[in-house]
Amino acid sequence: MNVRDLAEKLELTAFALPDADRTAEGVYIGDLLSWVMGRAQSGQVWITIMSNINVIAVASLSDVACVVLAEGVTVEESILEAANQRGINLLGSNKPAYEIALELSRFV
Amino acid sequence: MNDERLGFHFDVDGTNFTSAGQASVEVKKNLRQIGISPEIIRKVSIAMYEGEINMVIHAGGGTADVYVSENCVEIVLRDEGPGIANVDLAMQEGFSTAPDNIRSLGFGAGMGLPNMKRYTDEMKIETQLGKGTCITMRVFF
Numbered sequence: 621m622n623v624r625d626l627a628e629k630l631e632l633t634a635f636a637l638p639d640a641d642r643t644a645e646g647v648y649i650g651d652l653l654s655w656v657m658g659r660a661q662s663g664q665v666w667i668t669i670m671s672n673i674n675v676i677a678v679a680s681l682s683d684v685a686c687v688v689l690a691e692g693v694t695v696e697e698s699i700l701e702a703a704n705q706r707g708i709n710l711l712g713s714n715k716p717a718y719e720i721a722l723e724l725s726r727f728v
Numbered sequence: 729m730n731d732e733r734l735g736f737h738f739d740v741d742g743t744n745f746t747s748a749g750q751a752s753v754e755v756k757k758n759l760r761q762i763g764i765s766p767e768i769i770r771k772v773s774i775a776m777y778e779g780e781i782n783m784v785i786h787a788g789g790g791t792a793d794v795y796v797s798e799n800c801v802e803i804v805l806r807d808e809g810p811g812i813a814n815v816d817l818a819m820q821e822g823f824s825t826a827p828d829n830i831r832s833l834g835f836g837a838g839m840g841l842p843n844m845k846r847y848t849d850e851m852k853i854e855t856q857l858g859k860g861t862c863i864t865m866r867v868f869f
Binding site for chain 1: 745746747748749750752753756766770773774777778781833834835837839840843846847
């Protein structure tokens with residue numbers, strides 16, 4: 621399923637959707653950026669509570685389909701700009717990572 | 729022939745942690761443009777990003793050079809930081825000397841050097857206390 625449809629189905633906040641047609645397959649959950657970078661697979665949905673600028677670089681390098689910020693984490697404007705510039709889909713939810721992953725499992 | 733290698737040079741700003749990763753993302757883009765396979769690009773850019781982060785955390789910045797030759801991509805990271813006191817220890821997953829503020833950003837978990845080794849085929853560390861560190865990594869096609 622593409623990221624645009626996924627955001628709609630799960631009622632996720634779309635912070636940035638520069639690559640909305642990207643297909644998402646599978647889920648990775650993690651907040652330790654080095655760990656995520658080494659283990660998240662290309663095309664996965666990455667769920668995290670980290671929202672600093674390095675998240676955008678890690679998402680770009682690991683080539684995930686989108687980032688979902690869990691637990692109502694918010695982002696600064698500069699991070700949205702970086703996401704749009706680098707083609708990173710950035711979504712948000714008030715739910716915890718586990719619940720988001722459960723819902724995602726029906727679609728990806 | 730070394731002279732015929734394609735090279736990219738970057739200065740890594742040691743004062744701005746939030747800009748770390750710019751060189752790696754740039755390298756990723758450049759390698760994609762010249763037709764390097766996604767798997768090689770992933771390895772090179774992850775290893776380089778970890779190196780960049782290390783230089784920012786520990787060494788006040790440095791330089792990164794990436795060379796593309798017939799059979800490999802070579803990454804050379806140089807800094808004039810404090811050097812690595814115990815390389816064997818630093819290579820162990822989980823060992824870290826990073827300060828708490830770095831940990832709160834999601835780094836400093838002692839995964840940097842181990843990830844760099846994991847994602848490259850060759851890695852050489854030359855380090856001198858008080859002088860700096862030079863890390864050379866190669867990923868073969």
